[in-house]
Amino acid sequence: MPRPRIHDLDRLLDVAEQLVADGGPERFTVRGLAAASGVSNGAIYHAFGSLPVLLGRLWLRAAGDFLDLQVELVDAVHGGDRESAVEAVVAAASAPAVFADRRPAAARMLVTVRRDQLLGPEVPQELAEQMFALDKRLVALLTRLSRALWGRADGASVEVVTLCVVDLPTAVFRRALTEPTTDGRPVIGADSRERLKAAVRAVLTLPPPEALKPRPLMGDMKPGSD
Template sequence: MSPKQSRGEQTARRLLDAALEVHERTGPAGFTVPAVTAASGISLGSLYHHFGSFDGLAAALYQRCMAELLDAIVAALERSRTARTGVRAVVLAYLRFVEEHPAQARFIHASAHAGYLPAHAAAIAAAKAPRIERMLAWLAPHVRAGRIVDLPGPLIEMLLIGPVAELSRRWLAGAPDLDPRTAARLLPDRIWRSVSAS
């Protein structure tokens, strides 16, 4: 990598780091171009050079945060041996990520209905695809063996991740009656029952 490329990557990383910090500190209302350029010390011109627009920066940050979450889930899943422990690993890895990386988790969940995502949906889907494929590849032998229900990939993904994602969204928003540690104790077996073929 040339020095110019290295500097470019460092600039992009600083902008993404600053954007996450601003979002965590101010919430969506304060997540603005002036706030991010001030926090990063990087010019508006550089932001546009690297990301095309502020929406492009936000989409890139969402993509980075989602990749970190999925990487944690896939790593936990691939260390598992049985179908049941694999499902448990997915649930616990998601909840652990939310507790250990609340800023990233908050950005993921706050972005779910953000206006910038549709324009960047193809790039986001392309970044997620290899990670989702690894999850489905791990599950496939268990589906063939009749241990996990045979459903289309997106539906299996919804059963595994949907309940945990919704719990996390509400907890991150401050719901007083939800707690990831309680969920970690109670949800894995219930989610296992929802995907178990037996």
């Protein structure tokens, strides 16, 4: 059985993305994908090998595209000074809303499917390594933003950037990304977007906590020291 061509795989993943966004990963089946796409079960298994691998590829494609967009938005406003560094963090925090405008099904799927749901014995090592490589890319972006803001990239400062770029957008946009809609497109209103930007700027008015100093080892402690 011939393997589907690359553009056919992309179309197949587009259909799978929509199915997972609409019904969640628990209800997603190869049979359902075959019915929705017109591609046979055998061709789907030939292309991906198993359902876990298919879901992993699907998540990687969406997560990679999202991170590419996030970096693109940061690069567009980051000019090297403090003010542009703040706006770069605001841009990174706004990325989920921009991604939802461009790729609604992918944005909804990323909220619905957690990566830890995909990692298991059936996922090949290569796929797991690609997922962890995305983690490293995200950490590199957070570190870059932290250095641009404060000239440091310790755990405490990166945690503040993470609050702005990950935690706040998740809290503000999650309802819009998970609520049912008539056409499958999440509605993230202008008010929510502006309030997120205001919240991020407010968080960044405070400096990060001081970096925690490593505790001395017993051998390094001098007699009489506390």
